Amino acid sequence: xxxxxxxxxxxxxxxxxxxxxxxxxxxxxxxxxxxxxxxxxxxxxxxxxxxxxxxxxxxxxxxxxxxxxxxxxxxxxxxxxxxxxxxxxxxxxxxxxxxxxxxxxxxxxxxxxxxxxxxxxxxxxxxxxxxxxxxxxxxxxxxxxxxxxxxxxxxxxxxxxxxxxxxxxxxxxxxxxxxxxxxxxxxxxxxxxxxxxxxxxxxxxxxxxxxxxxxxxxxxxxxxxxxxxxxxxxxxxxxxxxxxxxxxxxxxxxxxxxxxxxxxxxxxxxxxxxxxxxxxxxxxxxxxxxxxxxxxxxxxxxxxxxxxxxxxxxxxxxxxxxxxxxxxxxxxxxxxxxxxxxxxxxxxxxxxxxxxxxxxxxxxxxxxxxxx
Numbered sequence: 001x002x003x004x005x006x007x008x009x010x011x012x013x014x015x016x017x018x019x020x021x022x023x024x025x026x027x028x029x030x031x032x033x034x035x036x037x038x039x040x041x042x043x044x045x046x047x048x049x050x051x052x053x054x055x056x057x058x059x060x061x062x063x064x065x066x067x068x069x070x071x072x073x074x075x076x077x078x079x080x081x082x083x084x085x086x087x088x089x090x091x092x093x094x095x096x097x098x099x100x101x102x103x104x105x106x107x108x109x110x111x112x113x114x115x116x117x118x119x120x121x122x123x124x125x126x127x128x129x130x131x132x133x134x135x136x137x138x139x140x141x142x143x144x145x146x147x148x149x150x151x152x153x154x155x156x157x158x159x160x161x162x163x164x165x166x167x168x169x170x171x172x173x174x175x176x177x178x179x180x181x182x183x184x185x186x187x188x189x190x191x192x193x194x195x196x197x198x199x200x201x202x203x204x205x206x207x208x209x210x211x212x213x214x215x216x217x218x219x220x221x222x223x224x225x226x227x228x229x230x231x232x233x234x235x236x237x238x239x240x241x242x243x244x245x246x247x248x249x250x251x252x253x254x255x256x257x258x259x260x261x262x263x264x265x266x267x268x269x270x271x272x273x274x275x276x277x278x279x280x281x282x283x284x285x286x287x288x289x290x291x292x293x294x295x296x297x298x299x300x301x302x303x304x305x306x307x308x309x310x311x312x313x314x315x316x317x318x319x320x321x322x323x324x325x326x327x328x329x330x331x332x333x334x335x336x337x338x339x340x341x342x343x344x345x346x347x348x349x350x351x352x353x354x355x356x357x358x359x360x361x362x363x364x365x366x367x368x369x370x371x372x
Contacts, residue, residue, distance in 0.1 A: 100173025136190025236298025298347030
């Protein structure tokens with residue numbers, strides 16, 4: 001069974017694809033931002049409910065180091081950009097002024113120095129491809145959550161701690177809380193709770209070693225961390241914040257879980273048994289042409305997921321995106337587009353999802369019903 005996608009909007013990129021990474025949509029409905037990063041800057045543009053640019057100029061944040069040396073995030077009101085680098089987390093205002101900086105251990109595994117500036121290792125070949133962490137803003141923009149390589153200048157949490165998870169005051173850079181992430185990351189990604197600014201999800205990639213999932217809760221005094229069992233990639237949180245979408249590290253199992261990370265009965269899907277064979281594959285034997293879930297997608301609405309099988313489909317030709325109804329009414333349905341989609345889908349949580357254009361010069365927003 002298939003379902004037809006309707007093009008709702010085309011959102012042009014802010015920077016040429018030859019000079020920048022892909023454009024991204026961030027924020028919640030009513031507070032959308034189009035953001036894009038080059039080596040020199042991050043550019044943000046507020047969008048209205050129709051994904052058109054709001055009146056006013058683009059907002060530009062000068063970058064403190066090249067984009068291959070870390071990740072970044074823009075605050076919900078586009079007043080601040082935070083860069084997670086090799087040696088520090090730095091908050092930058094549109095003027096280029098540094099609002100605050102939190103230094104930490106070096107993400108290059110063999111380096112034990114506490115660097116004071118990017119210039120110390122900018123030309124060092126050994127620091128060219130470091131591991132890295134990430135940052136994420138709370139839904140209200142008041143907090144920055146940061147996954148860093150320890151220790152901080154103030155000292156170690158424990159002798160066994162490698163990576164740390166920090167809660168930082170976005171206004172002044174005060175570290176409000178620290179916790180042992182119990183991981184040794186190659187990279188990570190923050191997924192904010194859409195309804196509760198005190199909660200955050202952290203997906204950690206350890207390469208072939210695993211994918212730890214952490215759920216944090218900050219009550220203003222104490223940081224509580226739930227260390228979810230198993231190796232899981234966190235892809236999204238439902239609009240209510242009550243459900244999580246995860247894919248196993250092996251990419252064979254997709255599941256919906258409660259807000260504490262516990263699997264929900266009947267909401268787990270095995271790739272081998274659920275995903276139909278690719279129509280252009282040479283054999284219908286799933287052992288010869290195995291399908292897998294991508295580490296991509298999320299909640300289109302409270303009960304509907306957008307997922308994809310691009311990674312395993314690409315070998316055979318046309319890639320496939322799917323809608324998965326978690327109520328059991330429709331099951332897994334292939335999405336049919338007016339033209340073949342490019343890349344993997346990103347859920348927007350308001351009945352819509354986005355895909356990149358083939359050239360990388362735009363994002364296309366799709367819907368089945370009118371977007372709220």
